[in-house]
Amino acid sequence: MSSPPRTKPLSALATVKPRRSSKAKLSTRLSPKARVRVAEIFARFQAAQPDPRPELDYISPYTFLVAVALSAQATDKSVNKATERLFPVADTPRKMLDLGVEGLEPYIKSIGLYRSKARNVVAAARILVEQYGGETPLEREALQALPGVGRKTASVVLNQLDVEPAIAVDTHVFRVSHRLDLTQAPTPDKVERDLMARVPEPYRTRAHHWLILHGRYTCVARKPKCPECLVADLCPSRPLYMGV
Numbered sequence: 520m521s522s523p524p525r526t527k528p529l530s531a532l533a534t535v536k537p538r539r540s541s542k543a544k545l546s547t548r549l550s551p552k553a554r555v556r557v558a559e560i561f562a563r564f565q566a567a568q569p570d571p572r573p574e575l576d577y578i579s580p581y582t583f584l585v586a587v588a589l590s591a592q593a594t595d596k597s598v599n600k601a602t603e604r605l606f607p608v609a610d611t612p613r614k615m616l617d618l619g620v621e622g623l624e625p626y627i628k629s630i631g632l633y634r635s636k637a638r639n640v641v642a643a644a645r646i647l648v649e650q651y652g653g654e655t656p657l658e659r660e661a662l663q664a665l666p667g668v669g670r671k672t673a674s675v676v677l678n679q680l681d682v683e684p685a686i687a688v689d690t691h692v693f694r695v696s697h698r699l700d701l702t703q704a705p706t707p708d709k710v711e712r713d714l715m716a717r718v719p720e721p722y723r724t725r726a727h728h729w730l731i732l733h734g735r736y737t738c739v740a741r742k743p744k745c746p747e748c749l750v751a752d753l754c755p756s757r758p759l760y761m762g763v
């Protein structure tokens with residue numbers, strides 16, 4: 520199944536049709552009726568896919584961190600293709616540091632922004648070796664201090680490794696959340712805040728994956744596949760795309 524680029528500038532989301540938000544909607548609190556609707560949406564995602572997995576391949580916390588960092592503005596498929604060759608050679612910060620920028624670049628050449636990503640991955644490896652004894656610290660502050668690791672990358676890593684629930688907001692999560700009226704917030708940080716407050720706790724660690732997968736394969740940017748959407752009857756945006 521082909522998937523669109525994993526990330527796009529949020530400004531490119533021309534197909535997100537903003538809905539007028541009332542003052543009440545700016546609050547993270549939902550009405551009881553809205554809470555029931557949101558819970559039903561996630562109950563259906565869970566029923567359809569109880570154990571959603573990231574599509575990035577990895578073999579350890581460190582390799583997951585590298586894979587997520589490489590996936591910015593690239594498809595998971597292209598990252599997997601590169602790391603399939605890279606990780607047998609460099610699956611620890613020490614080995615990555617030994618590989619160096621010039622040694623790493625040929626492995627990740629097919630990925631967008633590979634030069635700056637190579638510099639960041641090797642600089643991060645140096646910090647992990649020199650300051651953390653070659654281990655990967657599973658703390659937000661420490662992760663976000665690494666070159667090339669922002670809030671979104673740290674959230675994806677910490678959530679996937681069961682350290683802390685987090686809902687990283689990429690282009691798919693942003694678009695789907697708006698279409699489903701889970702939020703009308705204008706920035707990824709505020710969308711994340713709303714989702715963390717509104718997604719019922721039992722679904723929170725998997726919400727990120729469900730929203731990404733739904734955005735990749737069903738609620739796609741240009742022509743969402745509403746007729747085959749499992750939450751269509753709960754979606755206020757469906758009439759915009761189906762004309763009903």
Ligand code: SF4
Pocket residue numbers: 698699737738739743744745748749750751752754755756757760
């Ligand atoms: S009904 Fe259409 S717009 Fe709404 S979530 Fe489903 S695919 Fe997206």
